[in-house]
Amino acid sequence: MSGWIAVAGLGPGSATLITPEVSAALARASDLVGYAPYVARVDPREDLVRHSSDNRVELDRAALALDLAARGRRVAIVSSGDPGVFAMAAALFEALEAGPASWRTLDIQILPGITAMLAASARAGAPLGHDFCAINLSDNLKPWSVIERRLRLAAAADFAMAFYNPRSRSRPDGFARTLAILRESCGPERPILFARAVTTPEEQLHVTTLGTARADMADMRTMVIVGSSQTRIIERPIGPILYTPRSIPA
Structure with missing residues (x-):
């Protein structure tokens, strides 16, 4: 099974501002990773494993997502707003750069959102x-x-x-x-x-x-x-x- 990571922006707050691209990735994900209040914004699903964490452990969160994807899981990392603006996209690439070489072959996508x-x-x-x-x-x-x-x-x-x-x-x-x-x-x-x-x-x-x-x-x-x-x-x-x-x- 081939794993992947989608770093998804949930927008500023309203569910109506989540992009169709992000909604599709969330629907296909096996694992959801993120700061607890952002994970809580995603509707639960029986086959979706949720990995909530504190706000100041971004690199640990990113490493967890990379490890899950390396084991074949389909991972959505969620941020509020846009994940590339003071959020998890940069943290993921910091962890990727410092991690094992095998992580660099993973399928990683950054899915933009409407930032605050x-x-x-x-x-x-x-x-x-x-x-x-x-x-x-x-x-x-x-x-x-x-x-x-x-x-x-x-x-x-x-x-x-x-x-x-x-x-x-x-x-x-x-x-x-x-x-x-x-x-x-x-x-x-x-x-x-x-x-x-x-x-x-x-x-x-x-x-x-x-x-x-x-x-x-x-x-x-x-x-x-x-x-x-x-x-x-x-x-x-x-x-x-x-x-x-x-x-x-x-």
Whole structure:
């Protein structure tokens, strides 16, 4: 029996945003591997073996998937959003590179999904309508000095910025420092979007400015998008539209 691995993106939350390609791979899988809340998003099936694990054991999770596939199992590794954006695709290839040579012959596919920054941007309008960058604010896998340098360079380049993992219980201060750097670099009037639990029943959107933004407006379920100098707000009775024009004046 020939094993395979599909690293599948489950999208931002709503089952309607899971791609047909991912649904087909999940239907064919014999084993499901992933962070427990993501595994729980997949409907149970009698012949599907579920391997749930904690959030900070990505390399162990990847090695398990590779070992299962090497033994002929059909393995789906699940991530929220897109597996190639701060998620399991890179972890799998780290484990592959460090593992036995036999793993390199395995059939591995990366199945894209709708990542949180795109879902949040669509809900708010089009704040990522021009050049933008994405930064993971967690310092679990990189030092804060790297994050700060990238924040300052992105602000100097006038990118719109999408921030993943802005604030958690174990990292309560980093996002406050991020806001302080951005106020210093971009000014207090720059628009900022807090998009929490996008596409789920708990969805909350809040558009404000850097000058009034607070660190406690974000948690690990929040996508934060800061506009560029060109980003605009269209006020409407049913809620504002946030967008960045497709062109920049000469």
